[in-house]
Amino acid sequence: MLLLLYGITLLLSLPVTLSLFGAINTETERSLAPLNLLNGFDYTVFSDFMNRHDGAIWPLLRAGWYSVLVYLITAIWTTGGVLNSFATGYRAVSFWQAGTYYFGRNARLFGVTLLFAIPLLVVAILIGSLLVIAVEDTLTERGIALIGFAVLAIFGLLLTLLLCVANYARVMLFRTDDAVAFRAFGIAGRFVLTNLRATFGPYLLIIAVGSALFGLYFLLEALLPTRNWFLILLLTLVQQAFIFGQIILKVWALRVAFEQVKR
């Protein structure tokens, strides 16, 4: 099942990636200059390239964004399959059926999540800017920066809590075979808040593990110079392992919620 989820990411990203590979190769017009980009970064080569050839690159970056949106829809669909696999074990046919069966309510739940997340974002920006404007004349630069960080941290924490609630709501929609996303969200909210340590705790831990992995990745990237094809492929392998790790974390978070709600 994990392989299937990973396969979907790869499958959705590969076409536009390969197009980009082709486009860069064509647009560099056999130049020697891009070789300077191999080990490190060369602003002159990069900016000269983007100045002349951005017309060939931007559409592909936009296409990349579209494939992200397609993935998002796919992910709504796979959620049902994953939950079903928790309950009955993974079978391709039932994964497919459950995904389709739960797609509607999971999509609505996604809508509900956005309904909370977007106002949260707006309020955070509003409060952040109002605070900065209010203290701008009295506080030092460090003070203003700290306020910014504090607002960001609080927003991040609330958003994580929101996503945690949505995670439990997803499990409840599955467990109780309820189709009303809003109600499930409310029940999940109460459940998470009353069992904060048991629910939000592991969720935060998983997010922390993900962030730590990210740090690890940047360390590895700095250690791996991309001098030639072999090293590039090696780095790509590391990157893919990292993506796989993220998929595991996401499924793990759902699994934790699944076990919690059962009890």
Place this chain on the structure above:
Amino acid sequence: MNLRSSFFRLLLWWPFILVLSSPFSGAFALPLSPRIANYTIDVRLNTDTKRLDGRQTLTWRNTSPDVVTELHFHLYLNAFRDKKSTFMRESGGQLRGDELDDSKPENFGWTRLTALSNRQTGENLLAGVQFIRPDDANATDYTVLRVPLKQGLKPGETVVLDMAFQAKLPRIFARTGFSRDFFLVGQWFPKIGVYEPAGMRGRATGGWNCHQFHAHSEFYADYGTYAVSLTVPQKMVVGATGQRTAETPNRDGTKTLRYRADDVIDFAWTAAPQTQVVNDVWQGKTGNRVQIQLLMQPEHANQATRHANALKAALTYFDKQVGTYPYPIITVVDPPVHASGAAGMEYPMFITAGTSWGLPNGARFPELVTVHEFGHQYFMQLLASNEFEEAWLDEGFNQYYEGRIMDEAGPPLGYSARNSQIDLWGFRMGDLETSRSGYAHLDNPGIGPSYGNVWQLPNGYYGELTYSKTATWLRTLEGLVGRRVMDEIMQTYFLRWRFRHPNAQSFINVVNEVVPQRLGQTWPGAAYGPNLNWFFDQVLFGDRVCDYKLARIWNYADGTAAVRVDRLGDMQLPIELLVRTSTGREQTFYWDGKAKTHMFSIPGKSRIVWAHADPKQKLYMDIDLNNNSRAVSPSSAPAGKYAGKFLFWLQNTMQWLAWLV
């Protein structure tokens, strides 16, 4: 430290200490400059009303062969009088990203003369003054004042004027003014223009050069001496052009600080209560010693070393490559973020930098600004070009040296040409390449020449044409004549024109003298003519664009080979071609670069692996350096690297958004 050696060092220094401490040393010091406009100013700052109350004595010498019947003065602060001044009309009330909040009357500024008399004759000249607009017909601009003299001033004669003035400082958005309790006082006193006799800077007839204050233009002034007394509240920490000679507390809670600066073209100062003073010293290899004074925001105190290091690197580099810094001190002001309109500005012996709290070392902005503004001690103060008419001559030259220093000055900076501006999370930018990119990647690099009155340059291209384009063509000149000859050009230009007012021709003459002398007929540019006028016609006075392209490579069946280079732009420059064959041999060919295209037949029998037009990037102003080379079978690894990166970040975005569902 070894005691004996320090004792001997003290002995060695003793004669210098005697001279320096002598109260007459200033009076007896040989003038470095013509000292045409000399000021004694006594000014009081009211920090509540943001007003200046000043008296000044101007001693002006007529060094021209003409009888001068009137004097012209800049009253720069009147640019901030209202929205109808030429400055405000051109700038729309915003400069370099800082905007004037025009809803508050206290944000505006002005100045006026309240007394003006001739000390020698006792005549009151105030009644006869008149505002003039030499550049435009804007009747609501009050930045230039004409003062008719009752009796003409004969050649060699000196006039002494006693003046009184009042001023209200604007809120800082364009260099000068106040922001909360921080004051940066520049362009603040009635300042005489430059009288140019016929023949000076290409003038046909003698006359005043005293332009109105324009949005993008800076200044132009004669050398002189300044003795300035500043009276400010006692809590204020003050820095200014020159050296402090006295400090006396007054009974009314103020203090009076005296400053002395000789052979300079301007005087600026700052006052703020929240300032941390950091002192340092730069010691040159040739024995030159310069006192470094940093006026830091307390929050930025941990960045003082960054400023000092940049300053030392610049001092060392200029000392070695261009000429000696002749002044005893350099003061750097680090303005608070709310006064960022005052950041990054140059005055004699006094510059402003700019940084913010928590700026990582990889973002080298404080270093860059310090190096840049210090460079203006050469291209502005020591070489006092007309910044109204030829801004490229100070900003562009300075930008070129900023690039050289940031890219290659070595310790204590130690950056490279690839990372001297930014080096953060794998993203890197060098300084000179950023200048080049600013010009080469304009929507239209052929939009206009660098040359011309600043306020008449194509709208919106002032910075690119004066700073970036000039720096890029100077580096191109360096590429064509070589670093050694380029340095000799600059040193000659500096020695010949320091403490004077050079113009374009001054520099071109030096180039046309040094290059044939050093390179004769042996360099590729000789094919274009006996001097380098062809170069300046294209890069300085013209709007041509340089773009050479390696178009094709042929490896014929009979073993011979050929390479075609196309000239896509309308600029013509001599160019080299480097060809590598499969046996590993590399050969260089030359082409004068004039025709639209050129076919190189490659002798010998071996297959070409790649060919590179202008491999050393001598033609730095080529707007696309990537199309200068071509490989027969190019590596796709770079594309692979970026495709891999793209794949990874695309998948990451997918995973992050997946947490929403």
